Amino acid sequence: MRHLIVLAGLTLGAIGVAEAADDRQLADAVAGRYQACGDRASLILPLARSGLDLVPLYANGYETQTVAGSPFDEQELDVRLREPQDLRAQLDAYLACETPIMRLSQGQALLAAAATEAHAGSAMVAFYQHGWSVGADELRGRDGVDGVADLSGGTLAVGPHAAGLDLLAEATRTGREQAGDAWEAPTIVMTDDASGGAGDTPERRLAADGEVDAALVASDASGDEPALLSTQSASRAVSGIYVVRQDYLEAHRDEIERLVTALFNAEEQVREDVTTQIVDWSTVAAHLLDDPEAGETARTLWRQVETVGVQGNVDWSRQDGGLRSFPRLNEEIAGELQAVGLLSDRPSLALAEMDYGALAEGVFDQRRAELSSFDPEAARALLSEQRQTGDIDGQTLVKFEIHFRPDQDRFPAREYAEDFAEVMDTAQRYGGALLTIEGHADPSLFLQRRSAGIPERLLEQHRENLQALSEARAASVRQSVLAFADDHDVRLDASQLVSEGLGISDPATGLCDGEPCPVSTAEERADNRRVVFRVVEIEAESEAFTPPTTW
Structure with missing residues (x-):
């Protein structure tokens, strides 16, 4: 797609193309x-x-x-x-x-x-x-644009030389990673006013039905379109x-x-x-x-x-x-x-x-480098509520996973350095969001025992063992990531990383009538042996979020 830069000073109905980059x-x-x-x-x-x-x-x-x-x-x-x-x-x-x-x-x-x-x-x-x-800047999308990957091939309204261009760059970077080979760079529409004025602003361009797919705006800009990405979560953009x-x-x-x-x-x-x-x-x-x-x-x-x-x-x-x-x-x-x-x-x-x-000179208080931004108990309660309501996928900004061998519960840096580096990078970018570490287990042995008709109490004990194993995996990965960051002189907020064990409650191979679906191949078993990382967006007023700027 050709990249269009719309001339400043044009009205909504008159669009032209500049000859040079901004x-x-x-x-x-x-x-x-x-x-x-x-x-x-x-x-x-x-x-x-x-x-x-x-x-x-x-x-x-x-x-x-x-x-x-x-x-x-x-x-x-x-x-x-x-x-x-x-x-x-x-x-x-x-x-x-x-x-x-x-x-x-x-x-x-x-x-x-x-x-x-x-x-x-x-x-x-x-x-x-x-x-x-x-939280001062956000990228809003029209109806039907549900995430940054949907910006592929779309049209974005931006004010002249806006300070939030850094957030736009983070949105297109993340969108490209999520869309993969299907990604097509969006067209940029430059308005004649950044925000709040009487001219052609990004929020007005977004409100014009069908004009643009998203707009880069200040968080206090008019309009009620949902934010695809905000510096509330992407707080290092x-x-x-x-x-x-x-x-x-x-x-x-x-x-x-x-x-x-x-x-x-x-x-x-x-x-x-x-x-x-x-x-x-x-x-x-x-x-x-x-x-x-x-x-x-x-x-x-x-x-x-x-x-x-x-x-x-x-x-x-x-x-x-x-x-x-x-x-x-x-x-x-x-x-x-x-x-x-x-x-x-x-x-x-x-x-x-x-x-x-x-x-x-004279500055003695550098404790903020070590302060926590999240309340662990409130964060776990929030995540539990999101899972129960089925809303956690809708609150997930970024998601990726690593896999492991059967019964593995230790994750040395020499084997997972690339994965841990990705976790560090993600945690740094999204300092205002929770980074959950979900441990999962392979349900195939559980399914075999259930098919063999073993007593329910033994099945429940096996389920609990898998739950404990998944919790141990998640906790081990969390500690390994924090140690890896420390070894590389990278400051991570340990309170941001929340480990959870989900056992066999959410297998990669899916659920059938509330229980794990049958697993028949080695590939399916390997898919289920995983730790999932999520960047989970939370409200600024949430009790789970207590940033150092509030003290």
Whole structure:
């Protein structure tokens, strides 16, 4: 299928095709804006309409100009905060060096690369990760589009240079994996307004019957179409970052490092202030939303993000292929955006070489790296309810399995390294969802004994033995995955991984009148000897989900 990029500014009834990918159009729009950076009295720092930007607001004393005694002032910084702007406006100011820093998602940074790399001085260098969107962005589908695999060959509405492009990339990656050889890259329809305006927005395009199959929107966008994928579950998809011009970093590295130190200290204090309920949300709303009466909306923005602090930046800056590291995110997002025609090529974005641990001056509280996000008992109760109601398949975002030998209940890493790596990767991507580990057993011997007419009590004992074996398998796999992650210096939230033994209650060969169907071949027996991994979506308000951002 040809990849269509619809020209910005068109109405619903008038569709045209752009001649270039979105990154090239953006570069052409700002051509000629480049200027070298000169001396400046203060550093202009842009904000975004995100709960993550509560941190720089606090760091500046909740004012546009740096307040005495604030974290920025303590680092001898003179900072001016700039109101949230779209990518095009940020890029204009960045290339002219009105502000040498941009506040972006990593997908937006990839779109901006064609413009910024035209001159060596304005090439972007990423130096700080604020954190992740956790519920602020979602991909909604029309009736009949039940999952991301259904996006194959479809049409997706996207706002101009949207921050949520990272989520779009995750959706198409997952859809392609699920659809396999049948996958066909979707067509992208670019609207003239991102969301909330009076123009042609993605949510309006989705509401127009038959116009598009899905739309990338903010979670507070109008409309009641179901979410195919949300950052509530895919909570490691949309990464909010700062980038700085190469020439400015070379001339002012000490200033940028002091900025990072101030942000680390502010991030720690902000979380404590939210917990003790002393944040002035009206002031936050005035800066981020241009509406001091929108304090509750500002509070909601905070609930929809996860700041990562010191340890998060250490993990993000890993150059050895860390699962959610800056290099790996760029590689994945760029590949998907190029496949749908939004990128003309894959830029290689630079990462500042900083010792984040050394820059974390005065930051002592790094416990979030070890905190649990899920209540195990509440999670098990939720899963049990979903199984009883038959809803667990509908709540499953991703599903895969591994197989084993008869009576096996140990799973050494040397045999299952590839499978364990997939589990680690999945758990990291879907930090807001449960990852269940279901142990299953082969019912063939049970069926043989039942056919032989052995007493019911012995059959029940055999069923219980198979149940216990499946539980042991699931628990063993869970421990092996956690040990494998630890050996590879990958942080997994152990509370996210819930092991369950299902015995012979759900064999791969199916049920016949509530009991396992007859098993006649070695292949069928092998199919039943399995451990199934599910990524199970849960509601943000569920008692099973208690993310560290709530403390």
